[in-house]
Amino acid sequence: MLSAVLALSLLAGFFGLVLGYSAQRFRVEADPVVDQVDALLPQTQCGQCGFAGCRPYAEAIASGEADINQCPPGGEATIVALADLLGRDPKPLSEEHGEEKPKMVAVIRENECIGCTKCIQACPVDAILGAAKQMHTVIADECTGCELCLPPCPVDCIDMVVVETGLSEWRWPLPHSKDDFLRGEQATTDEAA
Amino acid sequence: MGDTRHNLHRFFGGLVLDGHKSESTTLPITRLPMPDRLILPLREHIGEEDKLVVGPGDAVLKGQVLAQATDYVSAPLHAPTSGSVIDIGDYPVPHPSGLNAPCVVIQPDGDDRWIELPSQETSVEALTPEEIRRRVRRAGVVGLGGAAFPTAVKLNPGPNKPIHTLVLNGAECEPYITCDQMLMRERATEVVAGMRILMRALGAQQALIGVEDNNPSSAQALEQALADAGERDARVVSVPTRYPTGGERQLIKVLTGKEVPANGLPANIGIVCQNVATAAAVYHAVVKHFPLVSRVITVAGAGVGQPRNLEVLLGTPVADLIEFCGGYKADASRLLMGGPMMGFSLGTDQVPVIKATNCLLVQNRSEIASENGELPCIRCGECAKVCPAQLLPQQLYWYARARDLEKVQDYNLFDCIECGCCAHVCPAHIPLVQYYRYAKTEIWAMEKERRKSDLARRRHEARQLRIEQEKAEREERMRRKKEALGRVGAAEPEDPKKAAIAAAVERAKAKAAARKAGININSEQDGGA
Numbered sequence: 251m252l253s254a255v256l257a258l259s260l261l262a263g264f265f266g267l268v269l270g271y272s273a274q275r276f277r278v279e280a281d282p283v284v285d286q287v288d289a290l291l292p293q294t295q296c297g298q299c300g301f302a303g304c305r306p307y308a309e310a311i312a313s314g315e316a317d318i319n320q321c322p323p324g325g326e327a328t329i330v331a332l333a334d335l336l337g338r339d340p341k342p343l344s345e346e347h348g349e350e351k352p353k354m355v356a357v358i359r360e361n362e363c364i365g366c367t368k369c370i371q372a373c374p375v376d377a378i379l380g381a382a383k384q385m386h387t388v389i390a391d392e393c394t395g396c397e398l399c400l401p402p403c404p405v406d407c408i409d410m411v412v413v414e415t416g417l418s419e420w421r422w423p424l425p426h427s428k429d430d431f432l433r434g435e436q437a438t439t440d441e442a443a
Numbered sequence: 444m445g446d447t448r449h450n451l452h453r454f455f456g457g458l459v460l461d462g463h464k465s466e467s468t469t470l471p472i473t474r475l476p477m478p479d480r481l482i483l484p485l486r487e488h489i490g491e492e493d494k495l496v497v498g499p500g501d502a503v504l505k506g507q508v509l510a511q512a513t514d515y516v517s518a519p520l521h522a523p524t525s526g527s528v529i530d531i532g533d534y535p536v537p538h539p540s541g542l543n544a545p546c547v548v549i550q551p552d553g554d555d556r557w558i559e560l561p562s563q564e565t566s567v568e569a570l571t572p573e574e575i576r577r578r579v580r581r582a583g584v585v586g587l588g589g590a591a592f593p594t595a596v597k598l599n600p601g602p603n604k605p606i607h608t609l610v611l612n613g614a615e616c617e618p619y620i621t622c623d624q625m626l627m628r629e630r631a632t633e634v635v636a637g638m639r640i641l642m643r644a645l646g647a648q649q650a651l652i653g654v655e656d657n658n659p660s661s662a663q664a665l666e667q668a669l670a671d672a673g674e675r676d677a678r679v680v681s682v683p684t685r686y687p688t689g690g691e692r693q694l695i696k697v698l699t700g701k702e703v704p705a706n707g708l709p710a711n712i713g714i715v716c717q718n719v720a721t722a723a724a725v726y727h728a729v730v731k732h733f734p735l736v737s738r739v740i741t742v743a744g745a746g747v748g749q750p751r752n753l754e755v756l757l758g759t760p761v762a763d764l765i766e767f768c769g770g771y772k773a774d775a776s777r778l779l780m781g782g783p784m785m786g787f788s789l790g791t792d793q794v795p796v797i798k799a800t801n802c803l804l805v806q807n808r809s810e811i812a813s814e815n816g817e818l819p820c821i822r823c824g825e826c827a828k829v830c831p832a833q834l835l836p837q838q839l840y841w842y843a844r845a846r847d848l849e850k851v852q853d854y855n856l857f858d859c860i861e862c863g864c865c866a867h868v869c870p871a872h873i874p875l876v877q878y879y880r881y882a883k884t885e886i887w888a889m890e891k892e893r894r895k896s897d898l899a900r901r902r903h904e905a906r907q908l909r910i911e912q913e914k915a916e917r918e919e920r921m922r923r924k925k926e927a928l929g930r931v932g933a934a935e936p937e938d939p940k941k942a943a944i945a946a947a948v949e950r951a952k953a954k955a956a957a958r959k960a961g962i963n964i965n966s967e968q969d970g971g972a
Contacts, residue, residue, distance in 0.1 A: 293896035295903050303903065375902040394899045417486065419891075420540040421884035424844070425817065425874045 283312040283336075290331045294323045295374035296396030298348045303374065311336075322348035323395070353413040354395040356388045362407035369399035369408060449651075449680045452700040454693045456831040457685045458864050460784075462657055463619045467743045467750035472625050474754045475767055481523055481549045481758030482795040484536045485510050487591060491517050497547065501528045504558040506734050509547050518583040518593045521734040523756035526551040537761075537780050537797055539880075541790035549758065560732040567640050567730070572598075575644040575729055582728030583735045583798075588612060588623075588689070588718035589781065591799035594725065597717070598644045600710035606645040610698060610709075610716040611638055611652040613661060614682055616689035617782030619743040620802040623719050625752045626739050627654070627661035630723055631668035637722030638677060640729050645715055650677035651698045652719070657684040686784065687862040691716045693831055705858050740796055742768040746775030746805035755796055762792040764803055777811050779804040784863040818871035826865035826875065832858045836865035840875050843882040848889065851882045859883075 288308035299320040301307040310316035311332070318332040319341050326343065333340035343350060358369075358378075365383040370376075377393045380386030388399075388408075399408055413419075486492040493510030497503060503522040510520040529550045533543035570578075580595035600606060611634070615623040627634055638650050654662040665679045682688055682697050692703045695714055703709050709716050717725075720739065727733040736757055743750040748769015755764060761778070765771060779786035780794075782802055796803075826836035834855055842851040859879050866875040 288900075291896075292892075293899035293903065295899065304900070374906065375899050376906050377902070392898065392902060394895075415542070417536070417538055417540060417542055417544050419888065420538075420542060421888055422539065422877060422880040424881050425877045 281309075281312055284308050286335055287311050287332065290324075290328060290335065291321060292324045292328060292394075294394040294396040296323060296394070296398060298322050300347065317341075317344065319344045320347045322350055325350035354397075354410045355390050355393040355413055356395065356397070356399055357390075357409050357411050358386055358388055359407040359409065360385050360387060362405055364405055366404060368402040368404065372398045372402045374398060449678065449698075450700075451680070451682065452697055453683075454688075454696040454831055455833050456829045456864060457687060457693070458829055458867060459684070460618050460686045460867075462684065463743070464621050464624065464657065467619070467621045467741050467752060468625060470749075470751045472629055472739055472752045472754050475756070475759060475764065477524065477551050477553060477555070478756070478759045478763045479550070480529070480760075481526075481551065481756060482534050482760065483509060483520055483523070483547045483549065483758040484534075484795070484797060485520065485545045485547065487518075487520065487585070487757075487797045487799065492545070493517060493520050495531065495547070497528050499528055499531055502526075503528060503549065504556055506558040506560065506736060508734075512580070512583075512593075516593055516596055518580065518585050518595075519734075520547075521583055521736050522549060523736040523758055524549070524551045525554050525556040535791055535794045537789060537794040537800065539787040546795075565730065567636075567643060570640075570643065570729070572644045572646065575640055578729045578732070579644075579725055582724075582733065584721065584724045584728050585735070585798050586718055587720035587724060587738060587798065587801070589785070589799055589801055591797075594717070594721055597715060598641070600645070600708070600715065604710045605713060606647045606710065606715050607649065607713045608699065608715075609638065609642050609645055609647040609650040610695055610714055611641075611650060611719055611722055612689060612691070612694055612716055613652055613654040613658075613665070613719040614689040614694055615658070616655065616684070616686045617784050617802075618686075619750075619804055620741050620782045621743070622739040622741045622752055622801050624658050624661050625741075626720050626723060627658075628664045631661075631664040632671065633723040633726045634665065634719050635668040635672050635674060635677070636730065637724070637726035639672070639674070640725050641715075641717055641722060642676070647715070648676060650674075652677065652679045653682050653688070653694050653698055654679055655684045655688060656681045686864065687831055687860070690831065690860055690862060692860070705855065735798060738796075738798065738800070740764065740800055741802040742805075743802060744779075744805040744807070745810060746772050746777075746807040748772065757798060758795045760793055760795055761789065761803055764796065765792060765805065771805060772807065774807040774809075775805050776808045777806045779806065783810075784867065785861060817873050820871055820873060823870060825868045825870065829864040829868050831862060831864065832860055834859060836875055839882070840873065840878050843878040846885070848882060848886050852886065856882055856886075 284305075288305050291304040291308060293304050295303045297303065299307045299316065301310055301316070307316060307321070311318060318336065318338060319329050321328050322343060329343065330340050363385050365380065365385060367380065367382050367386070369386060370378045370380055374396060375392055375394055377389045378386055378399065379389060395410065397410060400410070485495065491513045494513050495510045497509050503509065504525045505522055507522045508519050509522055512519045526549045528547060530548040532546065534546040534548070535541070536544045536546065538544070576595045576598050579598060580593070584594040585591040586594060586597070613623055613627050615621065638652070641647075642650055652665055654665065662679050662681055669677055669679065680698055682694070687693055688697060691709060695709055695716060696702055699714065701712050701714070704711055724735050728735065737754055738757065739752055740755050741750075741752050742764050747765060751768055753764060753767065761780075778789045778792060780789055780800055780803060781787060783804060783806070786802065786804060820837065820840065822837060824837065830836055838854045839851055839856055839859070842854065843856075856879060861876050861879065863876050866873065869875060
């Protein structure tokens with residue numbers, strides 16, 4: 251009886267020490283959940299979720315302050331991915347935060363630009379190039395389509411343009427959504443023949 | 444025919460299909476009359492779009508460069524004939540999307556006048572592998588079997604991948620397609636000469652030419668050409684007719700018994716595989732300096748008047764080829780680019796033929812009747828029995844359909860060669876390959892998006908850091924200024940400029956004093972003397 255109690259207490263003490271040591275030795279500074287959530291967000295840094303960028307929103311989700319359906323640029327895909335990660339049920343996009351739109355980029359109407367640099371200061375990813383009293387332009391490849399450059403522009407010379415689908419962006423649809431040439435268009439083919 | 448002593452192997456799965464090869468091989472390869480206009484897409488190959496070097500209204504000569512290659516994995520585009528550039532803009536291109544893409548449109552002047560080419564024909568033995576690759580690259584040669592991968596890239600497997608065997612792919616396994624067959628039959632000497640050049644570029648000791656056993660005339664022609672050229676390191680091997688023997692991995696397995704590793708290239712096991720038509724194009728590029736401006740294309744199918752093989756300038760509209768072959772029959776129902784197994788249907792016949800076009804197939808109503816009506820999968824497992832990549836098509840189908848893009852990759856989606864065997868045997872007529880293509884393009888799009896969002900994150904973080912640094916620097920400056928101002932009232936001015944002036948004044952005073960003293964000494968000395 252005594253030996254059993256002693257053995258168990260010794261074991262408990264030993265494991266306690268090991269655990270205590272490893273808790274100190276292998277401490278993780280950042281919250282890994284925040285990183286995981288941040289990786290799923292589209293990084294537009296648009297602030298439509300009500301937070302100052304994607305990382306703050308990720309922190310809010312991880313701490314339970316914000317819901318997972320507040321990211322319009324990510325849309326349904328992001329909500330599903332977040333629900334999957336956090337083990338919650340997916341829910342529709344919250345209407346007060348905006349609606350899902352096709353991918354867009356900002357384009358400056360360059361002959362109207364007065365070179366005020368206000369949009370440059372607003373761009374969260376430094377995708378606008380220019381200097382004071384010089385024409386500005388958007389680096390399309392680096393623009394996230396966040397629209398944050400629109401409100402500060404004093405002459406409203408920035409347009410949001412939907413990104414066109416080229417051959418390299420085209421995706422195969424799931425079957426049964428495609429029309430074939432010739433099928434059902436027999437009249438025109440007869441003419442061609 | 445062929446070498447009966449060669450030990451053949453067998454790849455898993457595959458199908459024996461009705462070849463339909465005889466219809467289009469009754470007539471010799473014929474050159475198509477000059478079309479009214481040529482449409483050349485700027486992106487004909489895998490890789491980046493080419494950079495245009497001509498403008499609207501420019502006169503061009505046959506073989507003149509229209510667009511330059513922009514990166515390593517791309518090939519330049521040449522004018523297929525002399526004429527003028529009448530437009531540069533978006534036109535329908537042969538692509539499953541049916542989308543328009545940037546093209547150069549040339550109106551031929553009918554003279555077909557070549558640009559000045561280096562006249563001397565060089566002997567192959569005098570050329571280094573680098574020079575061969577340079578000429579192949581300059582001529583815009585890409586794989587003519589259908590994938591259009593730039594050949595010069597394939598000829599450069601890297602220093603730590605020695606190549607011992609060149610496999611020439613003459614196994615045209617897909618039904619209806621006979622362009623390689625006719626080319627081997629009529630131009631075997633060019634194929635053999637190209638093979639020698641490829642072997643030299645790769646440093647390969649031997650070459651194996653795989654030809655299907657339903658095509659003895661081509662094998663015979665090649666053997667004759669090999670004998671005429673005195674080639675001892677190459678042999679024609681007759682392989683069993685079985686779809687998809689013409690797949691790179693399948694042909695290598697049949698000829699050598701070796702398997703190309705998943706996510707690897709044939710070069711990893713010391714083999715490079717090239718199509719026979721590519722070999723002929725390499726011969727023209729290296730020996731005669733001709734850029735790739737035309738190719739042989741099969742026009743076939745029950746829906747076209749006279750199936751045959753045509754030598755066609757790149758950029759010729761599909762409609763011109765069909766018309767030359769007797770036009771559409773009344774029951775023509777579908778136009779495919781490529782064969783019945785791997786081809787894709789075209790939305791219009793105004794698209795041009797490109798380097799990758801090997802066949803135009805016009806199917807009639809009876810040929811596509813069986814495809815209507817997808818039924819539920821009954822899990823019979825027929826698809827797994829025929830898959831030459833030894834995948835589980837059924838599982839891939841379920842996960843692709845459920846849009847589970849992670850799971851579908853666990854089942855090795857990217858080892859699928861899209862041969863279409865699974866869909867062909869499916870009793871439920873499920874268009875399986877399209878599900879796989881859907882999943883593949885979705886995954887690529889997802890990865891692209893992820894890369895873009897990673898870039899945005901990095902740029903955002905860099906910006907944040909910069910703003911913080913600037914703020915800290917500003918605060919630091921303010922603090923110093925404040926401190927300096929605070930000291931003015933409290934202690935002596937510590938301005939370095941003023942101190943410097945004061946020091947200079949001191950020095951000047953000291954000098955003046957010294958001079959005065961010196962004069963005094965002198966005068967004393969004078970006085971003393």
